[in-house]
Amino acid sequence: MRATVLPKYGDPELLTVAELAMPSPGPGQILVRTAASAVNPVDIEVRSGRAAANVNQPFPLVLGWDLAGTVVDLGEGTDRFAVGDRVVAMSAQMATGVGTHAEYVALDSALAAPAPDGVELTHAAALPLAGLTADQALELLAPEPGSTLLITGAVGAVGGFAVQLAVARGVTVLALVRPSDTVAVRALGAHTVLTDDEPLPAGIADALLDTAGLPGAIAAVKDGGQAVSIVPTAAPGPERGITVRMSFVEQDGERLDRLGRLVEKGVLTLRIADSVGLSGVGAAHRRLAAGGTRGKLLVVPALDD
Numbered sequence: 001m002r003a004t005v006l007p008k009y010g011d012p013e014l015l016t017v018a019e020l021a022m023p024s025p026g027p028g029q030i031l032v033r034t035a036a037s038a039v040n041p042v043d044i045e046v047r048s049g050r051a052a053a054n055v056n057q058p059f060p061l062v063l064g065w066d067l068a069g070t071v072v073d074l075g076e077g078t079d080r081f082a083v084g085d086r087v088v089a090m091s092a093q094m095a096t097g098v099g100t101h102a103e104y105v106a107l108d109s110a111l112a113a114p115a116p117d118g119v120e121l122t123h124a125a126a127l128p129l130a131g132l133t134a135d136q137a138l139e140l141l142a143p144e145p146g147s148t149l150l151i152t153g154a155v156g157a158v159g160g161f162a163v164q165l166a167v168a169r170g171v172t173v174l175a176l177v178r179p180s181d182t183v184a185v186r187a188l189g190a191h192t193v194l195t196d197d198e199p200l201p202a203g204i205a206d207a208l209l210d211t212a213g214l215p216g217a218i219a220a221v222k223d224g225g226q227a228v229s230i231v232p233t234a235a236p237g238p239e240r241g242i243t244v245r246m247s248f249v250e251q252d253g254e255r256l257d258r259l260g261r262l263v264e265k266g267v268l269t270l271r272i273a274d275s276v277g278l279s280g281v282g283a284a285h286r287r288l289a290a291g292g293t294r295g296k297l298l299v300v301p302a303l304d305d
Helices: 041-048 128-141 157-168 179-187 215-220 253-264 278-290
Strands: 002-005 016-019 029-039 066-074 086-090 104-108 112-114 148-152 172-177 192-195 205-210 221-229 243-246 272-276 296-299
Touching (some): 029 278, 041 278, 066 104, 066 128, 086 253, 112 253, 128 157, 128 205, 148 157, 157 172, 157 205, 272 278, 278 296
Parallel strands (some): 148 172, 148 205, 172 192, 205 221
Antiparallel strands (some): 029 104, 029 296, 086 112
């Protein structure tokens, strides 16, 4: 099979397409023919070497956490899925050693969920990592219906899902975005839009979900409120009795299944910026690192055919 591989840490140009042995599903695993994966900031951290301390696999590495595809084989004792099922999954590549920028991926069936009906299978690859990150961070915050929640980076991959999930909970969402993103974030359901060209009002929110790495945004939280960040390098410090916590995404096939059903109901929308083949992963890294991407950059192996 073909896969995009990284022979050593460095620039995006190191990412090249190579022929690798076809994986075989082990006990409790499924073998998935990849319709699409996606490029995420964590892939840039691994490729550059900034996350090297968390990687325990030898080179060459196959990157990628998101997966959407079709089950083509089952390992011994696997009964959650059948051959032909459409699935989505998140593989925490640094922990599992299983990257998804490949034509075929073998992974534990517990990490997968049925792909949402009514959307293109390639587009379903936009859901796993960002959707799980947003949902788990909101669960940690547990905002009450009617409370006010400030979300930074509210049109990003994680922030966009967080806006929609919080609105579905009955939370009043204050969204912090660039001025050019006001229309987009209102379409996601934000109740109040704040722009980063103006100072944040102090004490306007009961809680903060920081997806953009803006520690100063804690100033907008009321005394005694709470804040959750998904950006370890830029978490706010505690102040004024505000509880500050980090949220790290966890693999969870059951939760991913619930998120897929929300996609089917129209609660969550899948936003796609562009699609590239396996040979375009390096260019996608540069584009994502440059900032301003709205929607997911998908990696579709069939585009190289």
